[in-house]
Structure formats: structure tokens, C-alpha cells
Amino acid sequence: MHMLLNIFHLGVKEIRSLGRDTIMLVLIGFAFSGQIYVVATGLPQSLNKAPIAIVDEDRSPLSARIASAFYPPHFLAPAIIDQYAADPGMDAGLYTFTIDIPPNFQRDLLAGRQPAIQLNVDATRISQAFIGNNYIQTIVNGEVATFVQGHRALATLPIDLETRALFNPNLDSVWFGSVMELVNSITALSIILTGAALIREREHGTIEHLLVMPLTPFEIMMAKVWAMGLIVVVVATASLVFVVQGLLEVPIHGSVALFVAGMTLYLFTTTSLGIFLATMARSMPQFGLLLLVILLPLQMLSGGMTPRESMPELVQNIMLAAPTTHFVSLTQAILYRGAGISIVWPQFLALIAIGSVFFVLALTRFRKTISSMA
Incomplete structure (x- = not known):
């Protein structure tokens, strides 16, 4: 009971100390509100307002029909240019796509020939180039x-393929981007808060005050873990309800309580990792550099940006030891697909195992650090 009281009172001290850190409070507020909104709405995963130009050398009803098929929100209104302006426009970055419709295109098509349309793509705009190429082919072919259907019969396909998009019927990128950015904010803030709390103690000299008190390294570390973890749980849950569900109108199909339970296990791991990194760094700048090395792979290779199946097998196997892999998996299963504990229990067990290992490593390193300062 005495140990639990020490952990509780030290945790309250951590929360009060954070409450006096204005910069950190602003960072927390923005990360779980403005940043989620901006990433979800400002960086669309689908094609959005792509600049396109058309060189119409045919001047036929068909070429005019093709030109009029491109309109917002996927494309900007097409710029009709001549063939001499196409290359300079692409070089200057004015257009992502240029379509060159050759002379006599409609006449050759109706005569049964197979005329070609040239599509030039600015591949440096990789986010638009790949998706836009498929969009344009589909639009032109359609x-x-x-x-042609109005002039001569076309062979009909022997099958009719019906496509149903599950869990996101309109393929709205906001649904995906908002939840994944929430996961990224949880990861980053939980590591930063615990690591910064320990480094702040060291830089202000208050860690020496703790050493002369009847406190163990376990109590000091657990206080930071539960205090910083509690703050992230409260703010992240509020963000899920008021920003993701409320402001962005993203439907949540699963249990929020089950998601919070999984997040709590995940925070046990990431807060331990934050303390471990703080014991490795001697100052806040060093902690920031370590954070970059650790945080980027955790976020980029977790399966939140790219499906794990698309990664090399070696990377997939390595990332099984990363907590973000399992947290992203359970988050998508619960919030998108409405999964229950009967489906996500492997991820829960994985987080418990990984969190235990991280906690033991962090506690061992923290004890060595405390011993060297005593």
C-alpha cells in the first residue's frame, strides 16, 4: 500500500508539472485536434484537383466529349493548348497530365482502325501520377x-463485375487518414511526454531530490508511466469522439471502450520506450534525434500507411516486434470493421508481451542511470 501511494503521489506531481508547461500543452492540444483535421482533409489519398491540359488536334465531337469529361474535384478544368505548349508546360510544372488527341482520331476510330492517344504524366508528382493515370484511362475508354456505341455495335462482356467497397463505401480518404493520424499522435506524444518528463527532472536537478527520498526506481518510473499514459488516454479518447466522429463525421463501427483498452496496453509499451530513450540521451536535443530514428520506422512500417503484405518479408517479420504493428491492426479491426475481443485478442496478447519486455528493459536501464547519479 505504501508503494502504491508513492506511485500515485509521484504521478500527480508529474501531471501538475505538465500543467505548468504551456508549450507541451499546446503541442498536445494541436496534435489531437488541428493536426488530425489538417492531415485528414488537407492531404487527400485520392486524386484531387489535378492540373490537366489537352492538345486537341482532331477538333471533332468525340475529342470535345473527351475534353469535357474532366472536371472537379478529381481534375481542374482542362486547359486547351496547342502541341507547342505541351512540353514547356510540363517542364514548368503547370500540368500533371497532358493528353494529345491526334488529327483524324474520330474518323480513324469509326473506320475500325485503332488510333492512339498520347498521355504525358509528370511522374515527379508521384501521389497524383499513379492514381491519375488510371483515372484518365478509365475516363477516356468510357x-x-x-x-462508338451510338454508331456501331460493340461486343458485350460475358460477365458483369459488381464491386462493393466494404467498411468505406465511398472510398473517402478522410475516414482512413483521421484514424491513422490519431494513432500516430498517440505514438509520438506518449513517447515524448514520458521521455521529456525524465529529462526535465534531470535538467532541473529534481531527480536528485527524488534520490534522497525513500523511493525506488520502480516507483519513480511507474509514476511517469501511469501519469503520462492517463493524459494521452483522456485526450486521445476525446479526440476520437469530438474530432474524428464529431467534426470529421467518421463512423466508428466498433466499441470505443475496447479500443481504449487496447490503447492502454499500447501506452504501457510506448511510455516505457520513452523512458528507455530518455536514459540513453543526455539532453533534450539528443532525445529528439533518437526519437526521429525510432518514431519514423514505427509509423511508416506499422501497416498504417502501406499494407504489411506489400512490404518485404524480412521487414514484416522484424516489425512483428514493434508495438505499432499490433496497435494499428487492432485499431483498424475495432474502429473500421467493428471487431470484438474474439478477433483482436492476439493483438492484445502481443502488446502485453512486447510491453513487458520494454518495461523490463527500461527499468533496468533506469536503475543503472539512477545508480550512476547516486
Whole structure:
């Protein structure tokens, strides 16, 4: 009971200390509100307002029909240019796509020939280039097929493929971006808060005050873990309810309580990692550099940006030891697909195992650090 009281009172001290850190409070507030909104709405995963130009050398009803098929929100209104302005426009970055419709295109098509349309793509704009290429092919093929259908019979396909998009019927990138950015904020802030709390103690000299008190390294570390973890749980849950569900209108199909339970296990791991990194660093700048080395791979290779199946097998196996892999998996399963504990229990067990290992490593390192200062 005495140990629990020490952990509780030290944790309250950590929360009060954070409450006096204005910069950190602003960072927390922005990370779980403005940043989620900006990333979800300002960086669309789908094609959005791509600049396109059309060189119409045919001047036929079909070429005009193709030109009129490109409109917002996927494309800006097409710029009709001549062939001499196409290359300079691409070089200057004015257009992501240029379509060159050759002379006599409609006449050759109706005559049964196979005329070619040239599509130039600015591949340096990689986020738009790949998706836009597929969009343009689909649009042009659709317009040509509809036009030809009115002049001569087309062979019909032997099957009719019906596509149903599950869990996100409109393929809205906001649904995906908001939740994944919430996961990234939870990861970053939990590591930063615990690591900064320990380094702040060291830089202000208050860690020496703790050493002369009847406190163990376990009590000091556990106080930081539960205090910083509690703050992230409260703020992240509020962000999920008021920003993701409320402001962005993203439907949550699963249990918020089950997600919070998984997040709590995940925070046990990341807060321990934050303390471990803080014992490795001698100052806040060093901690920041270590954080960059650790945080970017955790976020980029977790499966939140790219499916794990698309990664090299070696990377997939290595990332099984990363807590973000399992947290992203359970988050998507619970919030998107409405999964229950019967489906996500492997991820829960993985977080418990990884968190235990991280906690023991952090506690061991923290004890050595405390011993060297005593």
C-alpha cells in the first residue's frame, strides 16, 4: 500500500508539472485536434484537383466529349493548348497530365482502325501520377466506348463485375487518414511526454531530490508511466469522439471502450520506450534525434500507411516486434470493421508481451542511470 501511494503521489506531481508547461500543452492540444483535421482533409489519398491540359488536334465531337469529361474535384478544368505548349508546360510544372488527341482520331476510330492517344504524366508528382493515370484511362475508354456505341455495335462482356467497397463505401480518404493520424499522435506524444518528463527532472536537478527520498526506481518510473499514459488516454479518447466522429463525421463501427483498452496496453509499451530513450540521451536535443530514428520506422512500417503484405518479408517479420504493428491492426479491426475481443485478442496478447519486455528493459536501464547519479 505504501508503494502504491508513492506511485500515485509521484504521478500527480508529474501531471501538475505538465500543467505548468504551456508549450507541451499546446503541442498536445494541436496534435489531437488541428493536426488530425489538417492531415485528414488537407492531404487527400485520392486524386484531387489535378492540373490537366489537352492538345486537341482532331477538333471533332468525340475529342470535345473527351475534353469535357474532366472536371472537379478529381481534375481542374482542362486547359486547351496547342502541341507547342505541351512540353514547356510540363517542364514548368503547370500540368500533371497532358493528353494529345491526334488529327483524324474520330474518323480513324469509326473506320475500325485503332488510333492512339498520347498521355504525358509528370511522374515527379508521384501521389497524383499513379492514381491519375488510371483515372484518365478509365475516363477516356468510357467516353470512347459510349461514343462508338451510338454508331456501331460493340461486343458485350460475358460477365458483369459488381464491386462493393466494404467498411468505406465511398472510398473517402478522410475516414482512413483521421484514424491513422490519431494513432500516430498517440505514438509520438506518449513517447515524448514520458521521455521529456525524465529529462526535465534531470535538467532541473529534481531527480536528485527524488534520490534522497525513500523511493525506488520502480516507483519513480511507474509514476511517469501511469501519469503520462492517463493524459494521452483522456485526450486521445476525446479526440476520437469530438474530432474524428464529431467534426470529421467518421463512423466508428466498433466499441470505443475496447479500443481504449487496447490503447492502454499500447501506452504501457510506448511510455516505457520513452523512458528507455530518455536514459540513453543526455539532453533534450539528443532525445529528439533518437526519437526521429525510432518514431519514423514505427509509423511508416506499422501497416498504417502501406499494407504489411506489400512490404518485404524480412521487414514484416522484424516489425512483428514493434508495438505499432499490433496497435494499428487492432485499431483498424475495432474502429473500421467493428471487431470484438474474439478477433483482436492476439493483438492484445502481443502488446502485453512486447510491453513487458520494454518495461523490463527500461527499468533496468533506469536503475543503472539512477545508480550512476547516486
